[in-house]
Amino acid sequence: MLAIDVRDLRKQFQVQKNREGLGGALKDLFKREYNDITAVNDITFQIPQGEICGYIGENGAGKSTTIKMLTGILVPTSGHLQVNGYVPYKEREKFVREIGVVFGQRSQLWWDIGVIESFQLLRKVYRVPEAEFRVRLDELVERLHLGDLLNRPVRKLSLGQRMRCELVASLLHNPSIVFLDEPTIGLDIVVKTEIREFLKKINREHGTTILLTTHDLQDIEALCSRVIMLDDGRIIYDGSLEELKSRWRKGRELQFQFGEMPSHDVLKQLTEGLEGVHWTIDNELTATMWLPHEVNVSDALARVVGSRADIRDIKITETNTDDIVREIYQSGSASTEATEKLSQSSVTAEAVNEAVKVPVAAASDREKEPQS
Numbered sequence: 280m281l282a283i284d285v286r287d288l289r290k291q292f293q294v295q296k297n298r299e300g301l302g303g304a305l306k307d308l309f310k311r312e313y314n315d316i317t318a319v320n321d322i323t324f325q326i327p328q329g330e331i332c333g334y335i336g337e338n339g340a341g342k343s344t345t346i347k348m349l350t351g352i353l354v355p356t357s358g359h360l361q362v363n364g365y366v367p368y369k370e371r372e373k374f375v376r377e378i379g380v381v382f383g384q385r386s387q388l389w390w391d392i393g394v395i396e397s398f399q400l401l402r403k404v405y406r407v408p409e410a411e412f413r414v415r416l417d418e419l420v421e422r423l424h425l426g427d428l429l430n431r432p433v434r435k436l437s438l439g440q441r442m443r444c445e446l447v448a449s450l451l452h453n454p455s456i457v458f459l460d461e462p463t464i465g466l467d468i469v470v471k472t473e474i475r476e477f478l479k480k481i482n483r484e485h486g487t488t489i490l491l492t493t494h495d496l497q498d499i500e501a502l503c504s505r506v507i508m509l510d511d512g513r514i515i516y517d518g519s520l521e522e523l524k525s526r527w528r529k530g531r532e533l534q535f536q537f538g539e540m541p542s543h544d545v546l547k548q549l550t551e552g553l554e555g556v557h558w559t560i561d562n563e564l565t566a567t568m569w570l571p572h573e574v575n576v577s578d579a580l581a582r583v584v585g586s587r588a589d590i591r592d593i594k595i596t597e598t599n600t601d602d603i604v605r606e607i608y609q610s611g612s613a614s615t616e617a618t619e620k621l622s623q624s625s626v627t628a629e630a631v632n633e634a635v636k637v638p639v640a641a642a643s644d645r646e647k648e649p650q651s
């Protein structure tokens with residue numbers, strides 16, 4: 280059975296138009312006019328059990344709306360949707376016991392009571408037997424180092440501490456699917472890394488399926504075997520991040536700083552036979568080799584290092600994922616190649632040598648099933 284099965288899923292919102300001025304306001308009172316906004320526009324994707332999938336897109340692309348439909352908070356306008364075999368908005372009671380949700384910008388914990396009391400309340404909501412709850416809680420508390428925090432009220436926790444508690448809250452009932460909507464937003468790199476490692480382990484050990492929305496592409500690089508990219512409510516890419524990068528990047532640059540500069544002709548001779556490689560002289564001591572992706576960096580590098588040229592420093596300029604993704608967002612399509620964007624990473628010469636609660640929290644968003 281698929282963890283998530285989405286076909287031609289659409290969500291439209293009706294937004295009231297506000298006419299200008301007092302006259303407009305009076306007209307609005309008697310005759311309201313609406314605009315239709317298509318937040319999710321006939322998307323189709325399937326996620327098998329145990330996969331970690333990144334769901335990315337610019338602000339307003341439709342990510343949260345999709346997650347809200349997948350978790351049963353919003354009712355789709357049209358299309359087919361099944362999560363763990365359930366239609367989320369129809370079979371909420373049973374369904375929510377199998378999913379965990381973290382909305383990075385919204386808490387599912389009770390603000391004024393101790394963390395452990397929130398967990399106990401969730402245990403009752405999810406109907407987890409006490410003994411099972413204890414075992415699971417102990418494991419999660421140890422992994423996320425929450426021991427000292429359990430008796431503190433949530434409002435007294437830092438963002439990083441609260442986010443670790445949110446993760447525990449979403450996993451207390453051992454859900455088979457977890458939806459994470461920007462779980463690392465605003466966190467420092469230490470907490471981000473800790474959360475990424477934790478999610479990897481949970482996925483590996485329990486086979487938990489994870490759908491993750493984030494603006495931090497390092498979350499995607501660290502965790503996701505697959506990425507779905509959304510633009511204006513439509514899927515513009517569905518595949519691996521590696522494939523996306525290799526499809527969009529064109530080449531790399533190796534910048535050499537020499538103690539004594541070889542001539543342009545000597546440099547050209549060094550890389551003779553490596554197709555597509557060419558040199559530019561940057562200044563009296565620096566030259567840059569450009570090489571297409573088909574050429575192996577170590578082959579090209581070995582030619583120069585092996586020449587006994589007096590190399591003082593080397594910089595490898597790699598295609599940067601953020602640049603690639605930004606460019607795709609700007610063009611609105613992942614199917615055409617972009618102009619190569621590069622950002623620099625420096626390498627020294629030496630180195631070269633070497634929830635049920637969620638619907639409660641989001642009650643204001645929840646929709647009623649449409650009446651037929």
Ligand SMILES: Nc1ncnc2c1ncn2[C@@H]1O[C@H](COP(=O)(O)OP(=O)(O)OP(=O)(O)O)[C@@H](O)[C@H]1O
Nearest residue numbers: 292294316318336337338339340341342343344345
């Ligand atoms: N309840 C709503 N009523 C009307 N329009 C909405 C509603 N919720 C979302 N939208 C609109 O739907 C579109 C998609 O919004 P959504 O929140 O899903 O985007 P997102 O990709 O999650 O963005 P972000 O990265 O900023 O969180 C936006 O144009 C937004 O204004």
